[in-house]
Amino acid sequence: MLAGTNPASEVYVRNKIKTVATAGCRAELFRLDGSATLEQTLALVRTLNADEAIDAILVQSPLPEGMGTDAEQRVFDAIDPAKDVDGFHPYNVGLLVQKRPALVACTPLGCIELLEREGIPMKGKHAVVIGRSDIVGKPMAMLLLHRDATVTICHSRTAGLPAIAKTADILVAAVGRPGFVTPDFVKPGATVIDVGINTLTAEAEVTRLFPEGSRKRAAFAEKGSVLVGDVHPDVEQIAGAFTPVPGGVGPLTVAMVLRNTVTAAELRATGKAAN
Ligand code: NAP
Numbered sequence: 443m444l445a446g447t448n449p450a451s452e453v454y455v456r457n458k459i460k461t462v463a464t465a466g467c468r469a470e471l472f473r474l475d476g477s478a479t480l481e482q483t484l485a486l487v488r489t490l491n492a493d494e495a496i497d498a499i500l501v502q503s504p505l506p507e508g509m510g511t512d513a514e515q516r517v518f519d520a521i522d523p524a525k526d527v528d529g530f531h532p533y534n535v536g537l538l539v540q541k542r543p544a545l546v547a548c549t550p551l552g553c554i555e556l557l558e559r560e561g562i563p564m565k566g567k568h569a570v571v572i573g574r575s576d577i578v579g580k581p582m583a584m585l586l587l588h589r590d591a592t593v594t595i596c597h598s599r600t601a602g603l604p605a606i607a608k609t610a611d612i613l614v615a616a617v618g619r620p621g622f623v624t625p626d627f628v629k630p631g632a633t634v635i636d637v638g639i640n641t642l643t644a645e646a647e648v649t650r651l652f653p654e655g656s657r658k659r660a661a662f663a664e665k666g667s668v669l670v671g672d673v674h675p676d677v678e679q680i681a682g683a684f685t686p687v688p689g690g691v692g693p694l695t696v697a698m699v700l701r702n703t704v705t706a707a708e709l710r711a712t713g714k715a716a717n
Pocket of ligand 1: 573576577579596597598600603616617618637639691692695
């Protein structure tokens with residue numbers, strides 16, 4: 443579901459539909475115009491909840507401001523938990539906390555998939571998650587905990603953050619600040635997962651982060667903007683493993699949307715879904 447005409451949302455939705463179709467699923471876009479009311483949006487959610495042919499519902503965030511400050515929460519809460527492939531519904535969050543997850547938030551799920559596929563041990567390791575949002579930081583911490591990592595969650599009020607981060611075997615940055623995690627946050631050899639996606643349009647920022655002659659500077663000169671993560675590029679020199687931006691966590695997130703869709707379809711088909 444897409445409400446309004448936010449350009450970034452249009453790109454995200456187009457990419458999701460393309461990827462879902464490539465995987466052999468049927469994807470349909472339901473549009474609401476920017477002046478749609480919260481009640482109209484909730485009515486569409488109820489229609490899709492009741493449609494037996496639909497296994498997965500994705501509501502693109504942000505919703506238009508005119509719908510009110512609590513609109514997103516009300517719309518996400520209205521989605522049938524069995525079709526909530528974003529894993530944002532409080533019912534699914536509760537299952538995750540109790541370690542009996544069905545549909546888990548896609549970005550943290552993608553980070554775990556990266557760690558598992560690369561054979562990076564989590565058991566007994568110290569994992570530090572910077573960021574405590576409901577969609578990334580908190581579920582990320584919970585998934586690491588369930589894999590027997592010892593987890594520390596940091597946020598904007600954390601005192602002595604660099605020193606805490608430096609004790610991490612696995613460091614996850616989900617802050618939304620370009621180049622925030624500098625080498626002095628990182629223990630040599632640590633695994634660094636960069637969740638951040640930041641678009642830089644100011645030349646001074648690009649110059650601060652990337653040396654002359656680098657590919658990012660060339661890309662900026664060509665396009666006038668460049669995508670960067672929350673991790674400073676110099677971290678690459680000391681990390682044992684790290685994820686690039688773009689091309690790291692982002693594609694895994696989309697892959698996990700697909701996995702959750704298949705999970706939701708299977709659970710509903712076998713009568714094991716929530717509700
Ligand atoms: P968010 O809701 O804005 O949360 C950011 C978190 O970072 C908050 O917990 C905040 O702390 C913390 N923070 C902000 N400034 C800080 C500072 N100076 N020191 C320590 N902590 C600080 O963001 P989000 O939705 O979690 O997303 C985080 C980043 O990931 C963004 O760049 C977003 O675009 C990206 N993202 C990427 C994907 C993907 O597919 N790769 C998916 C989702 C998000 P407080 O709680 O104290 O305010």
